[in-house]
Amino acid sequence: MLTCRTIKSLTQCLKGYRAAGLRVGFVPTMGFLHEGHRALIQESVAHCDITVVSIFVNPAQFGPTEDLDRYPRALERDHELCRTAGVSLIFVPDASEIYPPGFQIYVEPGPVAEPLCGAFRPGHFRGVATVVTKLFHIVQPDVAFFGQKDFQQCAVIRQLVRDLNLGVEIVTVPTVREPDGLALSSRNSYLSSADRERARCLSQGLFAAQAAFQEGERDSQRLVETARAQITEVDQLQYLELRDAGTLAAITGLVERPAALCVAAYVGTTRLIDNVLLTPPPTALADHELELVSHVINRQATAGAEEP
Numbered sequence: 001m002l003t004c005r006t007i008k009s010l011t012q013c014l015k016g017y018r019a020a021g022l023r024v025g026f027v028p029t030m031g032f033l034h035e036g037h038r039a040l041i042q043e044s045v046a047h048c049d050i051t052v053v054s055i056f057v058n059p060a061q062f063g064p065t066e067d068l069d070r071y072p073r074a075l076e077r078d079h080e081l082c083r084t085a086g087v088s089l090i091f092v093p094d095a096s097e098i099y100p101p102g103f104q105i106y107v108e109p110g111p112v113a114e115p116l117c118g119a120f121r122p123g124h125f126r127g128v129a130t131v132v133t134k135l136f137h138i139v140q141p142d143v144a145f146f147g148q149k150d151f152q153q154c155a156v157i158r159q160l161v162r163d164l165n166l167g168v169e170i171v172t173v174p175t176v177r178e179p180d181g182l183a184l185s186s187r188n189s190y191l192s193s194a195d196r197e198r199a200r201c202l203s204q205g206l207f208a209a210q211a212a213f214q215e216g217e218r219d220s221q222r223l224v225e226t227a228r229a230q231i232t233e234v235d236q237l238q239y240l241e242l243r244d245a246g247t248l249a250a251i252t253g254l255v256e257r258p259a260a261l262c263v264a265a266y267v268g269t270t271r272l273i274d275n276v277l278l279t280p281p282p283t284a285l286a287d288h289e290l291e292l293v294s295h296v297i298n299r300q301a302t303a304g305a306e307e308p
């Protein structure tokens with residue numbers, strides 16, 4: 001496994017792979033890797049000839065009062081996880097490598113970045129879209145892997161690839177969870193043990209709504225209320241909303257197309273997000289809707305053991 005710290009050395013390393021016609025998979029991360037990241041890496045290793053992982057805590061996606069300075073880092077442990085997972089190349093640039101002095105052009109996402117996290121983290125998805133565009137140009141992957149846990153991020157990136165013709169296949173990998181349901185996140189390391197206990201209610205609420213949906217409930221308000229009834233232990237609920245899984249448009253009335261129930265909340269001083277897909281049976285879906293969710297559906301079928 002090679003480690004590159006500069007764009008120049010990465011480009012040099014990748015040249016040989018590309019000349020050999022190898023399929024390049026890419027997993028962008030901010031490090032402090034866990035089993036969720038490993039699932040993305042495993043998907044890439046399984047479907048690509050070489051896998052590139054970037055570890056970069058992107059300052060452009062943090063607000064001025066957010067946790068950029070205290071974001072957890074463990075580079076040695078990350079290297080070990082990558083090595084054992086079969087990664088070919090790690091890209092670990094300094095901030096000045098990605099944003100050199102004089103940097104001034106950003107990628108501005110549209111309405112897909114406005115609701116949910118976009119409403120509570122102004123500029124966040126502008127930072128994400130900018131760094132992902134840059135990383136795609138630097139790595140030039142055939143396919144890139146993102147986690148369903150950051151559902152809106154996946155939607156923004158799919159839109160970005162479409163609108164800017166980036167020519168990268170995007171694969172969404174289902175959320176990996178702790179045995180009690182909590183979605184794995186680097187930020188879980190901030191939680192005290194009491195907060196960690198309370199954080200369980202987020203996934204419990206989402207699963208309750210998912211169960212109701214599976215039993216036939218289609219009323220969006222009742223589904224949200226079912227989840228809310230369980231999400232009682234958080235300190236501040238930022239949003240709990242049902243959104244169209246493709247456009248992220250708000251859903252009112254009946255859920256007849258693939259939807260995502262998305263939540264963000266503070267537990268203590270830690271901001272956590274999570275979501276579940278509510279997917280009508282495939283027979284009830286139009287072709288383009290089926291295409292949208294089929295990847296996640298297929299993966300959920302094989303990763304089912306991880307879901308509580």
Ligand code: AMP
Nearest residue numbers: 029030031036146147149150175176184
């Ligand atoms: P991050 O390092 O938090 O920026 O995440 C890097 C990638 O890992 C993103 O595509 C995330 O969506 C994904 N990811 C983070 N947590 C999980 C999880 N629990 N399950 C699956 N993917 C995840």
